[in-house]
Amino acid sequence: MKLKKSMLAGMVLAVSFLFVGCGDEKEVAEFNKPALYWYQKIASSITRGDLDKADAYYISLKSEHMRSPLMPTALMILAHAHMNEEEYLLANYYLDEYNKRFGETESRxxxxxxxxxxxxxxxxxxxxxxxxxxxxxxxxxxxxxxxxxxxxxxxxxxxxxxxxxxxxxxxxxxxxxxxxxxxxxxxxxxxxxxxxxxxxxxxxxxxxxxxxxxxxx
Structure with missing residues:
Protein backbone atom coordinates (compact mmCIF):
# COMPACT_ATOMS: atom_id res chain seq x y z
CA MET A 1 0.00 0.00 0.00
CA LYS A 2 2.84 2.34 0.89
CA LEU A 3 4.51 1.48 -2.41
CA LYS A 4 1.36 2.36 -4.34
CA LYS A 5 1.07 5.68 -2.48
CA SER A 6 4.71 6.46 -3.24
CA MET A 7 4.24 5.61 -6.90
CA LEU A 8 1.08 7.76 -7.07
CA ALA A 9 2.86 10.68 -5.42
CA GLY A 10 5.71 10.29 -7.85
CA MET A 11 3.34 10.31 -10.83
CA VAL A 12 1.58 13.48 -9.54
CA LEU A 13 4.94 15.15 -9.07
CA ALA A 14 6.07 14.15 -12.56
CA VAL A 15 2.85 15.47 -14.12
CA SER A 16 3.26 18.70 -12.17
CA PHE A 17 6.75 19.17 -13.54
CA LEU A 18 5.46 18.35 -17.02
CA PHE A 19 2.83 21.12 -16.87
CA VAL A 20 5.31 23.58 -15.37
CA GLY A 21 7.69 22.75 -18.18
CA CYS A 22 4.95 23.30 -20.77
CA GLY A 23 4.10 26.62 -19.20
CA ASP A 24 7.74 27.67 -19.40
CA GLU A 25 7.91 26.65 -23.05
CA LYS A 26 4.80 28.69 -23.82
CA GLU A 27 6.30 31.71 -22.07
CA VAL A 28 9.58 31.30 -23.94
CA ALA A 29 7.63 30.98 -27.22
CA GLU A 30 6.34 34.55 -26.71
CA PHE A 31 9.75 35.96 -27.62
CA ASN A 32 11.45 36.55 -30.96
CA LYS A 33 8.22 36.76 -32.93
CA PRO A 34 7.75 38.58 -36.26
CA ALA A 35 6.50 42.16 -36.10
CA LEU A 36 3.19 41.12 -37.67
CA TYR A 37 2.63 38.65 -34.82
CA TRP A 38 2.92 41.39 -32.17
CA TYR A 39 0.84 43.79 -34.27
CA GLN A 40 -1.97 41.24 -34.59
CA LYS A 41 -1.77 40.60 -30.83
CA ILE A 42 -2.14 44.35 -30.18
CA ALA A 43 -5.12 44.59 -32.53
CA SER A 44 -6.90 41.53 -31.12
CA SER A 45 -6.35 42.73 -27.53
CA ILE A 46 -7.84 46.12 -28.37
CA THR A 47 -10.82 44.40 -30.00
CA ARG A 48 -11.37 42.42 -26.77
CA GLY A 49 -11.02 45.59 -24.70
CA ASP A 50 -7.87 44.34 -22.95
CA LEU A 51 -5.68 47.43 -23.24
CA ASP A 52 -3.25 46.22 -20.59
CA LYS A 53 -2.39 43.28 -22.84
CA ALA A 54 -2.22 45.56 -25.87
CA ASP A 55 0.27 47.79 -24.03
CA ALA A 56 2.37 44.76 -23.12
CA TYR A 57 2.40 43.53 -26.72
CA TYR A 58 3.45 46.99 -27.87
CA ILE A 59 6.49 46.77 -25.59
CA SER A 60 7.41 43.48 -27.29
CA LEU A 61 6.94 45.01 -30.74
CA LYS A 62 9.03 48.01 -29.80
CA SER A 63 11.85 46.00 -28.20
CA GLU A 64 12.10 43.44 -31.01
CA HIS A 65 11.13 45.48 -34.11
CA MET A 66 11.70 49.16 -33.38
CA ARG A 67 12.14 50.00 -37.08
CA SER A 68 9.19 47.98 -38.32
CA PRO A 69 6.83 49.77 -40.75
CA LEU A 70 4.01 48.53 -38.49
CA MET A 71 5.17 50.71 -35.59
CA PRO A 72 3.44 53.97 -36.67
CA THR A 73 0.07 52.26 -37.12
CA ALA A 74 0.44 50.38 -33.83
CA LEU A 75 1.10 53.64 -31.98
CA MET A 76 -1.90 55.36 -33.52
CA ILE A 77 -4.37 52.55 -32.84
CA LEU A 78 -3.16 52.39 -29.23
CA ALA A 79 -3.54 56.16 -28.86
CA HIS A 80 -7.10 56.02 -30.21
CA ALA A 81 -7.96 52.98 -28.09
CA HIS A 82 -6.86 54.69 -24.87
CA MET A 83 -8.65 57.89 -25.84
CA ASN A 84 -11.85 55.93 -26.42
CA GLU A 85 -11.49 54.56 -22.88
CA GLU A 86 -10.90 58.10 -21.56
CA GLU A 87 -7.34 57.19 -20.60
CA TYR A 88 -5.97 60.46 -21.87
CA LEU A 89 -2.53 60.33 -20.24
CA LEU A 90 -1.79 57.03 -21.96
CA ALA A 91 -3.21 58.35 -25.22
CA ASN A 92 -0.83 61.31 -24.98
CA TYR A 93 2.06 58.94 -24.25
CA TYR A 94 1.51 57.07 -27.52
CA LEU A 95 1.03 60.30 -29.46
CA ASP A 96 4.31 61.61 -28.03
CA GLU A 97 6.00 58.37 -29.02
CA TYR A 98 4.60 58.75 -32.54
CA ASN A 99 5.82 62.34 -32.83
CA LYS A 100 9.30 61.45 -31.59
CA ARG A 101 9.73 58.61 -34.08
CA PHE A 102 7.51 59.45 -37.04
CA GLY A 103 6.52 63.09 -36.60
CA GLU A 104 6.89 64.23 -40.19
CA THR A 105 5.54 67.68 -41.04
CA GLU A 106 2.45 66.31 -42.78
CA SER A 107 1.48 64.08 -39.85
CA ARG A 108 2.22 66.53 -37.03
Missing amino acids: EYTDFMKLKASFLGIKDVYKDQKLIMDSIAQAKTYIHRYPGSAYAPLVNTMLIRLHMSQYLLNENIAALYDRTGKPDAAKIYRDKNKGSVVEMADITPPEKGIIGHVFD
Missing part, protein backbone atom coordinates in the same frame (compact mmCIF):
# COMPACT_ATOMS: atom_id res chain seq x y z
CA GLU A 109 -0.87 68.60 -37.80
CA TYR A 110 -3.08 65.61 -36.97
CA THR A 111 -1.11 64.22 -34.03
CA ASP A 112 -0.77 67.67 -32.43
CA PHE A 113 -4.55 68.06 -32.74
CA MET A 114 -5.07 64.66 -31.11
CA LYS A 115 -2.72 65.61 -28.27
CA LEU A 116 -4.68 68.82 -27.71
CA LYS A 117 -7.96 66.90 -27.79
CA ALA A 118 -6.62 64.40 -25.24
CA SER A 119 -5.50 67.20 -22.92
CA PHE A 120 -8.83 69.01 -23.33
CA LEU A 121 -10.92 65.93 -22.60
CA GLY A 122 -8.60 65.05 -19.70
CA ILE A 123 -9.91 68.05 -17.75
CA LYS A 124 -12.41 66.52 -15.36
CA ASP A 125 -12.54 69.05 -12.53
CA VAL A 126 -11.84 72.72 -13.24
CA TYR A 127 -10.84 73.25 -9.61
CA LYS A 128 -8.29 70.43 -9.56
CA ASP A 129 -7.11 70.78 -13.16
CA GLN A 130 -6.28 74.48 -13.25
CA LYS A 131 -2.76 73.91 -14.57
CA LEU A 132 -4.04 71.57 -17.27
CA ILE A 133 -6.53 74.25 -18.34
CA MET A 134 -3.74 76.84 -18.62
CA ASP A 135 -1.46 74.40 -20.44
CA SER A 136 -4.27 73.48 -22.85
CA ILE A 137 -4.94 77.16 -23.59
CA ALA A 138 -1.26 77.66 -24.43
CA GLN A 139 -1.26 74.47 -26.51
CA ALA A 140 -4.34 75.57 -28.47
CA LYS A 141 -2.84 79.00 -29.19
CA THR A 142 0.36 77.37 -30.41
CA TYR A 143 -1.62 75.05 -32.67
CA ILE A 144 -3.58 77.89 -34.29
CA HIS A 145 -0.35 79.85 -34.85
CA ARG A 146 1.48 76.82 -36.27
CA TYR A 147 -1.36 75.49 -38.48
CA PRO A 148 -3.51 78.52 -39.39
CA GLY A 149 -5.16 76.78 -42.34
CA SER A 150 -5.71 73.44 -40.60
CA ALA A 151 -8.94 71.56 -41.15
CA TYR A 152 -9.00 71.11 -37.37
CA ALA A 153 -8.70 74.86 -36.68
CA PRO A 154 -12.47 75.40 -36.12
CA LEU A 155 -12.52 72.66 -33.47
CA VAL A 156 -9.37 74.02 -31.86
CA ASN A 157 -10.89 77.50 -31.72
CA THR A 158 -14.03 76.07 -30.13
CA MET A 159 -11.93 74.23 -27.56
CA LEU A 160 -10.01 77.42 -26.85
CA ILE A 161 -13.21 79.39 -26.21
CA ARG A 162 -14.47 76.62 -23.90
CA LEU A 163 -11.19 76.68 -22.02
CA HIS A 164 -11.36 80.46 -21.60
CA MET A 165 -14.96 80.13 -20.38
CA SER A 166 -13.94 77.48 -17.85
CA GLN A 167 -11.09 79.64 -16.60
CA TYR A 168 -13.39 82.67 -16.34
CA LEU A 169 -16.05 80.74 -14.41
CA LEU A 170 -13.39 79.27 -12.12
CA ASN A 171 -12.01 82.71 -11.24
CA GLU A 172 -15.53 84.09 -10.73
CA ASN A 173 -16.55 81.19 -8.49
CA ILE A 174 -13.43 81.57 -6.35
CA ALA A 175 -14.04 85.33 -6.09
CA ALA A 176 -17.66 84.69 -5.03
CA LEU A 177 -16.42 82.27 -2.37
CA TYR A 178 -14.07 84.91 -0.98
CA ASP A 179 -16.96 87.43 -1.00
CA ARG A 180 -19.06 85.04 1.10
CA THR A 181 -16.24 84.52 3.57
CA GLY A 182 -15.62 88.24 4.03
CA LYS A 183 -12.34 88.47 2.07
CA PRO A 184 -12.95 91.20 -0.53
CA ASP A 185 -9.24 91.74 -1.28
CA ALA A 186 -8.80 88.09 -2.25
CA ALA A 187 -11.99 88.25 -4.32
CA LYS A 188 -10.62 91.28 -6.20
CA ILE A 189 -7.46 89.37 -7.14
CA TYR A 190 -9.48 86.68 -8.92
CA ARG A 191 -11.84 89.14 -10.60
CA ASP A 192 -8.83 91.09 -11.86
CA LYS A 193 -7.61 87.91 -13.55
CA ASN A 194 -10.75 87.98 -15.68
CA LYS A 195 -10.30 91.56 -16.86
CA GLY A 196 -8.07 90.55 -19.75
CA SER A 197 -10.16 87.54 -20.73
CA VAL A 198 -11.40 87.10 -24.31
CA VAL A 199 -14.83 86.21 -22.89
CA GLU A 200 -17.18 87.94 -20.47
CA MET A 201 -19.78 86.61 -18.06
CA ALA A 202 -22.54 87.73 -20.42
CA ASP A 203 -21.10 85.38 -23.07
CA ILE A 204 -21.30 82.32 -20.83
CA THR A 205 -24.27 80.09 -20.20
CA PRO A 206 -22.95 77.37 -17.88
CA PRO A 207 -24.08 74.01 -19.35
CA GLU A 208 -25.56 71.39 -17.05
CA LYS A 209 -22.82 68.83 -17.74
CA GLY A 210 -19.88 71.21 -17.82
CA ILE A 211 -18.10 73.16 -20.51
CA ILE A 212 -15.16 70.83 -20.90
CA GLY A 213 -15.90 67.92 -23.20
CA HIS A 214 -19.17 69.44 -24.42
CA VAL A 215 -17.48 70.18 -27.78
CA PHE A 216 -17.21 66.47 -28.63
CA ASP A 217 -20.64 65.30 -27.39
Whole structure:
Protein backbone atom coordinates (compact mmCIF):
# COMPACT_ATOMS: atom_id res chain seq x y z
CA MET A 1 0.00 0.00 0.00
CA LYS A 2 2.84 2.34 0.89
CA LEU A 3 4.51 1.48 -2.41
CA LYS A 4 1.36 2.36 -4.34
CA LYS A 5 1.07 5.68 -2.48
CA SER A 6 4.71 6.46 -3.24
CA MET A 7 4.24 5.61 -6.90
CA LEU A 8 1.08 7.76 -7.07
CA ALA A 9 2.86 10.68 -5.42
CA GLY A 10 5.71 10.29 -7.85
CA MET A 11 3.34 10.31 -10.83
CA VAL A 12 1.58 13.48 -9.54
CA LEU A 13 4.94 15.15 -9.07
CA ALA A 14 6.07 14.15 -12.56
CA VAL A 15 2.85 15.47 -14.12
CA SER A 16 3.26 18.70 -12.17
CA PHE A 17 6.75 19.17 -13.54
CA LEU A 18 5.46 18.35 -17.02
CA PHE A 19 2.83 21.12 -16.87
CA VAL A 20 5.31 23.58 -15.37
CA GLY A 21 7.69 22.75 -18.18
CA CYS A 22 4.95 23.30 -20.77
CA GLY A 23 4.10 26.62 -19.20
CA ASP A 24 7.74 27.67 -19.40
CA GLU A 25 7.91 26.65 -23.05
CA LYS A 26 4.80 28.69 -23.82
CA GLU A 27 6.30 31.71 -22.07
CA VAL A 28 9.58 31.30 -23.94
CA ALA A 29 7.63 30.98 -27.22
CA GLU A 30 6.34 34.55 -26.71
CA PHE A 31 9.75 35.96 -27.62
CA ASN A 32 11.45 36.55 -30.96
CA LYS A 33 8.22 36.76 -32.93
CA PRO A 34 7.75 38.58 -36.26
CA ALA A 35 6.50 42.16 -36.10
CA LEU A 36 3.19 41.12 -37.67
CA TYR A 37 2.63 38.65 -34.82
CA TRP A 38 2.92 41.39 -32.17
CA TYR A 39 0.84 43.79 -34.27
CA GLN A 40 -1.97 41.24 -34.59
CA LYS A 41 -1.77 40.60 -30.83
CA ILE A 42 -2.14 44.35 -30.18
CA ALA A 43 -5.12 44.59 -32.53
CA SER A 44 -6.90 41.53 -31.12
CA SER A 45 -6.35 42.73 -27.53
CA ILE A 46 -7.84 46.12 -28.37
CA THR A 47 -10.82 44.40 -30.00
CA ARG A 48 -11.37 42.42 -26.77
CA GLY A 49 -11.02 45.59 -24.70
CA ASP A 50 -7.87 44.34 -22.95
CA LEU A 51 -5.68 47.43 -23.24
CA ASP A 52 -3.25 46.22 -20.59
CA LYS A 53 -2.39 43.28 -22.84
CA ALA A 54 -2.22 45.56 -25.87
CA ASP A 55 0.27 47.79 -24.03
CA ALA A 56 2.37 44.76 -23.12
CA TYR A 57 2.40 43.53 -26.72
CA TYR A 58 3.45 46.99 -27.87
CA ILE A 59 6.49 46.77 -25.59
CA SER A 60 7.41 43.48 -27.29
CA LEU A 61 6.94 45.01 -30.74
CA LYS A 62 9.03 48.01 -29.80
CA SER A 63 11.85 46.00 -28.20
CA GLU A 64 12.10 43.44 -31.01
CA HIS A 65 11.13 45.48 -34.11
CA MET A 66 11.70 49.16 -33.38
CA ARG A 67 12.14 50.00 -37.08
CA SER A 68 9.19 47.98 -38.32
CA PRO A 69 6.83 49.77 -40.75
CA LEU A 70 4.01 48.53 -38.49
CA MET A 71 5.17 50.71 -35.59
CA PRO A 72 3.44 53.97 -36.67
CA THR A 73 0.07 52.26 -37.12
CA ALA A 74 0.44 50.38 -33.83
CA LEU A 75 1.10 53.64 -31.98
CA MET A 76 -1.90 55.36 -33.52
CA ILE A 77 -4.37 52.55 -32.84
CA LEU A 78 -3.16 52.39 -29.23
CA ALA A 79 -3.54 56.16 -28.86
CA HIS A 80 -7.10 56.02 -30.21
CA ALA A 81 -7.96 52.98 -28.09
CA HIS A 82 -6.86 54.69 -24.87
CA MET A 83 -8.65 57.89 -25.84
CA ASN A 84 -11.85 55.93 -26.42
CA GLU A 85 -11.49 54.56 -22.88
CA GLU A 86 -10.90 58.10 -21.56
CA GLU A 87 -7.34 57.19 -20.60
CA TYR A 88 -5.97 60.46 -21.87
CA LEU A 89 -2.53 60.33 -20.24
CA LEU A 90 -1.79 57.03 -21.96
CA ALA A 91 -3.21 58.35 -25.22
CA ASN A 92 -0.83 61.31 -24.98
CA TYR A 93 2.06 58.94 -24.25
CA TYR A 94 1.51 57.07 -27.52
CA LEU A 95 1.03 60.30 -29.46
CA ASP A 96 4.31 61.61 -28.03
CA GLU A 97 6.00 58.37 -29.02
CA TYR A 98 4.60 58.75 -32.54
CA ASN A 99 5.82 62.34 -32.83
CA LYS A 100 9.30 61.45 -31.59
CA ARG A 101 9.73 58.61 -34.08
CA PHE A 102 7.51 59.45 -37.04
CA GLY A 103 6.52 63.09 -36.60
CA GLU A 104 6.89 64.23 -40.19
CA THR A 105 5.54 67.68 -41.04
CA GLU A 106 2.45 66.31 -42.78
CA SER A 107 1.48 64.08 -39.85
CA ARG A 108 2.22 66.53 -37.03
CA GLU A 109 -0.87 68.60 -37.80
CA TYR A 110 -3.08 65.61 -36.97
CA THR A 111 -1.11 64.22 -34.03
CA ASP A 112 -0.77 67.67 -32.43
CA PHE A 113 -4.55 68.06 -32.74
CA MET A 114 -5.07 64.66 -31.11
CA LYS A 115 -2.72 65.61 -28.27
CA LEU A 116 -4.68 68.82 -27.71
CA LYS A 117 -7.96 66.90 -27.79
CA ALA A 118 -6.62 64.40 -25.24
CA SER A 119 -5.50 67.20 -22.92
CA PHE A 120 -8.83 69.01 -23.33
CA LEU A 121 -10.92 65.93 -22.60
CA GLY A 122 -8.60 65.05 -19.70
CA ILE A 123 -9.91 68.05 -17.75
CA LYS A 124 -12.41 66.52 -15.36
CA ASP A 125 -12.54 69.05 -12.53
CA VAL A 126 -11.84 72.72 -13.24
CA TYR A 127 -10.84 73.25 -9.61
CA LYS A 128 -8.29 70.43 -9.56
CA ASP A 129 -7.11 70.78 -13.16
CA GLN A 130 -6.28 74.48 -13.25
CA LYS A 131 -2.76 73.91 -14.57
CA LEU A 132 -4.04 71.57 -17.27
CA ILE A 133 -6.53 74.25 -18.34
CA MET A 134 -3.74 76.84 -18.62
CA ASP A 135 -1.46 74.40 -20.44
CA SER A 136 -4.27 73.48 -22.85
CA ILE A 137 -4.94 77.16 -23.59
CA ALA A 138 -1.26 77.66 -24.43
CA GLN A 139 -1.26 74.47 -26.51
CA ALA A 140 -4.34 75.57 -28.47
CA LYS A 141 -2.84 79.00 -29.19
CA THR A 142 0.36 77.37 -30.41
CA TYR A 143 -1.62 75.05 -32.67
CA ILE A 144 -3.58 77.89 -34.29
CA HIS A 145 -0.35 79.85 -34.85
CA ARG A 146 1.48 76.82 -36.27
CA TYR A 147 -1.36 75.49 -38.48
CA PRO A 148 -3.51 78.52 -39.39
CA GLY A 149 -5.16 76.78 -42.34
CA SER A 150 -5.71 73.44 -40.60
CA ALA A 151 -8.94 71.56 -41.15
CA TYR A 152 -9.00 71.11 -37.37
CA ALA A 153 -8.70 74.86 -36.68
CA PRO A 154 -12.47 75.40 -36.12
CA LEU A 155 -12.52 72.66 -33.47
CA VAL A 156 -9.37 74.02 -31.86
CA ASN A 157 -10.89 77.50 -31.72
CA THR A 158 -14.03 76.07 -30.13
CA MET A 159 -11.93 74.23 -27.56
CA LEU A 160 -10.01 77.42 -26.85
CA ILE A 161 -13.21 79.39 -26.21
CA ARG A 162 -14.47 76.62 -23.90
CA LEU A 163 -11.19 76.68 -22.02
CA HIS A 164 -11.36 80.46 -21.60
CA MET A 165 -14.96 80.13 -20.38
CA SER A 166 -13.94 77.48 -17.85
CA GLN A 167 -11.09 79.64 -16.60
CA TYR A 168 -13.39 82.67 -16.34
CA LEU A 169 -16.05 80.74 -14.41
CA LEU A 170 -13.39 79.27 -12.12
CA ASN A 171 -12.01 82.71 -11.24
CA GLU A 172 -15.53 84.09 -10.73
CA ASN A 173 -16.55 81.19 -8.49
CA ILE A 174 -13.43 81.57 -6.35
CA ALA A 175 -14.04 85.33 -6.09
CA ALA A 176 -17.66 84.69 -5.03
CA LEU A 177 -16.42 82.27 -2.37
CA TYR A 178 -14.07 84.91 -0.98
CA ASP A 179 -16.96 87.43 -1.00
CA ARG A 180 -19.06 85.04 1.10
CA THR A 181 -16.24 84.52 3.57
CA GLY A 182 -15.62 88.24 4.03
CA LYS A 183 -12.34 88.47 2.07
CA PRO A 184 -12.95 91.20 -0.53
CA ASP A 185 -9.24 91.74 -1.28
CA ALA A 186 -8.80 88.09 -2.25
CA ALA A 187 -11.99 88.25 -4.32
CA LYS A 188 -10.62 91.28 -6.20
CA ILE A 189 -7.46 89.37 -7.14
CA TYR A 190 -9.48 86.68 -8.92
CA ARG A 191 -11.84 89.14 -10.60
CA ASP A 192 -8.83 91.09 -11.86
CA LYS A 193 -7.61 87.91 -13.55
CA ASN A 194 -10.75 87.98 -15.68
CA LYS A 195 -10.30 91.56 -16.86
CA GLY A 196 -8.07 90.55 -19.75
CA SER A 197 -10.16 87.54 -20.73
CA VAL A 198 -11.40 87.10 -24.31
CA VAL A 199 -14.83 86.21 -22.89
CA GLU A 200 -17.18 87.94 -20.47
CA MET A 201 -19.78 86.61 -18.06
CA ALA A 202 -22.54 87.73 -20.42
CA ASP A 203 -21.10 85.38 -23.07
CA ILE A 204 -21.30 82.32 -20.83
CA THR A 205 -24.27 80.09 -20.20
CA PRO A 206 -22.95 77.37 -17.88
CA PRO A 207 -24.08 74.01 -19.35
CA GLU A 208 -25.56 71.39 -17.05
CA LYS A 209 -22.82 68.83 -17.74
CA GLY A 210 -19.88 71.21 -17.82
CA ILE A 211 -18.10 73.16 -20.51
CA ILE A 212 -15.16 70.83 -20.90
CA GLY A 213 -15.90 67.92 -23.20
CA HIS A 214 -19.17 69.44 -24.42
CA VAL A 215 -17.48 70.18 -27.78
CA PHE A 216 -17.21 66.47 -28.63
CA ASP A 217 -20.64 65.30 -27.39
